[in-house]
Amino acid sequence: xxxxxxxxxxxxxxxxxxxxxxxxxxxxxxxxxxxxxxxxxxxxxxxxxxxxxxxxxxxxxxxxxxxxxxxxxxxxxxxxxxxxxxxxxxxxxxxxxxxxxxxxxxxxxx
Amino acid sequence: xxxxxxxxxxxxxxxxxxxxxxxxxxxxxxxxxxxxxxxxxxxxxxxxxxxxxxxxxxxxxxxxxxxxxxxxxxxxxxxxxxxxxxxxxxxxxxxxxxxxxxxxxxxxxxxxxxx
Numbered sequence: 001x002x003x004x005x006x007x008x009x010x011x012x013x014x015x016x017x018x019x020x021x022x023x024x025x026x027x028x029x030x031x032x033x034x035x036x037x038x039x040x041x042x043x044x045x046x047x048x049x050x051x052x053x054x055x056x057x058x059x060x061x062x063x064x065x066x067x068x069x070x071x072x073x074x075x076x077x078x079x080x081x082x083x084x085x086x087x088x089x090x091x092x093x094x095x096x097x098x099x100x101x102x103x104x105x106x107x108x109x110x
Numbered sequence: 111x112x113x114x115x116x117x118x119x120x121x122x123x124x125x126x127x128x129x130x131x132x133x134x135x136x137x138x139x140x141x142x143x144x145x146x147x148x149x150x151x152x153x154x155x156x157x158x159x160x161x162x163x164x165x166x167x168x169x170x171x172x173x174x175x176x177x178x179x180x181x182x183x184x185x186x187x188x189x190x191x192x193x194x195x196x197x198x199x200x201x202x203x204x205x206x207x208x209x210x211x212x213x214x215x216x217x218x219x220x221x222x223x224x225x
Contacts, residue, residue, distance in 0.1 A: 032212035043218040044153070044202065051212065089152060093212035097143065098204070100153045 002027045006090045006101030013080055013108050021075040021104045023064075023090035031092040033057075033066050033073040038087045038103075047075075047088070080108045112137055112205050114217035122223045123193055130189045131220045133203035138183035143214070144176070147200040156201075159186045193224045 007022040025033065035047040035057070048057035053068035062077045073090060085108050090101040113136040123129050133142065144156040156176055157165045165178040179187045190197050200219040207213035 034213070044216045046213070049213060093214055095212070097155065097158065098153075098214050099155075102152045 002029075002031065002092055002094065002099045004090050004092055004099050004101035007104055009103070010105040010107060013106070015082055015108055015110050016079045017108075019075070019077040019080045019084075019106070021088055021090075021106070023073045023075065023101060025071050025073065025090075025092050027071075027092055027094060029094045031094040033064070034091045034093060034098070035062070035064055035073070035075050036089040036091060036100075038089065040086070044089070080106070082108045082110055084108050111207065112139070112215040114203060114205065114215060116201075116203060116217040116220050118220060119218065120221040120223075122225060125194050125224055127193055128189055128191045129193065129222060130187050131201050131203075131222075133186045133188070133217055135184045135205050137208075139205040140183070141206060142180065142186045143204045144178065144186075144188045145202045145204065145216075147202065147219070149198065153202065156188070190222065193222075195224045198222055198224045 003026045005024050032051045034049045036044050037047045038044050048059040050057040050066035053066055056065045064073050064075045087103045087105050089103045091098045115134045117132045142159045145153045146156055147153045155168050156171045157167045159165045159178045159180040161180045161183050177189045200221050202216050202219045204214045204216045
C-alpha cells in the first residue's frame with residue numbers, strides 16, 4: 001500500500017535559519033503530494049501541493065518539488081520565523097484518499 | 111473549495127459511553143472520509159463513507175466500534191462507541207476537492223477526551 005516517510009523530529013532552529021524537512025513516499029499509482037501544517041491548538045491547513053512530477057508547490061515562502069525519480073517531496077524555507085513553529089505533515093493523495101507521514105514538529109527560537 | 115463544519119468541536123466523555131460526531135459539507139460530495147489523530151501522532155484513516163452504501167473501514171477499525179451514517183450527499187456522522195481513554199483523539203472528516211488534483215479538504219476536527 002501507499003506510505004509516507006517523514007524526517008523525524010523535533011526540529012529546533014533559530015529565526016532566519018534555513019529549513020529542510022525530508023519526505024519520501026511509496027505509491028502504486030500517480031498520487032498528488034501535499035504538505036499540511038497544524039499550528040498549536042488548531043486544525044489541519046493545506047500549506048502547498050504538487051500534482052505531477054517536477055511540479056513545485058509554494059506558499060508563504062515554503063517550497064517543495066515533486067521528484068518522481070527519488071520519490072521525494074522535501075519541504076524547504078529559506079528563512080524561518082517564530083510564527084512558523086508548528087507540526088508539518090507530508091501526505092500523498094490518490095483518488096481522494098490521503099496517507100500521512102508521522103509529522104515533524106518545528107520550533108523556531110528568536 | 112469546500113467548507114466543512116463539525117459538531118461538537120470538543121467533548122469530554124466518560125468511559126463506556128458513546129459519542130456521535132457530525133460532519134456537514136456545503137456542497138454535495140460522493141465520498142467523505144473520517145480520520146483519527148491520536149495525541150502527538152499523525153492522521154489515520156478510519157473509513158470512507160459513501161452515500162447509499164455501507165462505509166468501507168480500514169484495517170484495525172470495525173463498524174461495531176465506529177458506526178458511520180451517510181444519509182445524504184452533504185452529511186455524515188461517526189459514532190465512537192463504548193469509549194475508553196485510548197479513544198481520546200481528534201476526529202476529522204474530509205472530502206475530496208472538485209479540481210481533480212486529489213486535494214482533500216478537512217473539517218476543523220472534534221477533540222475528544224475520554225476519562
